[in-house]
Amino acid sequence: MPMSLRVVDSITELRPADAGCIAVSGSHGGISSARYALAARPLLSVFNDAGVGRDGAGIAALAFLQSQGLAACAVAHSGARIGDARSTLDDGVTSHCNEAAVALGVRTGQPVRDAVAVLQLPSRKQT
Structure with a gap:
């Protein structure tokens, strides 16, 4: 069964029932x-880096979620519109990834x- 994909303009739209989904x-x-x-x-949260900002405020979620064992990445604000999840999915290119996201195979410079x-x-069994 494919991983559930939630495309939400605001991360506030996620609910506990979305646990384990890919949240763009x-x-x-x-x-x-x-x-x-x-x-x-x-499973993975995708955000906009919002230009990163002072003291990395625009990507602070990545380290915070890493400390909780959760994967997260951000897309470059120059390529995807902030507040527009469809733009994140269609136009976004990752600019920052936490270690948990890298462990899932997400890479900086990769289209979302x-x-x-x-x-x-679907996961495949090794033979």
Whole structure:
């Protein structure tokens, strides 16, 4: 069964029933967004880096979620519209990834659509 994909303009739209999904959002990757992702516990949360900002505020969610064992990445604000999850999915290219996201195969410079496609592949048994 393919991994569930939730495409939400705001990470606040996630619910506990979304646990384990791939969450592609239009939200910035700040701490306030991270708290919503933590409550829902998706397999991967995708945010907008919002230009990264002062002291890395636009990607602070990545380290916070890593500390909770959750994968997260951000797309470059120059390629995807902030607040528009469809743009994140269709136009987004990852600019930052936490270690848990890298362990899933997500890479900096990778189109989000490609990362999602790989994660949605049905698992195959080794022979």
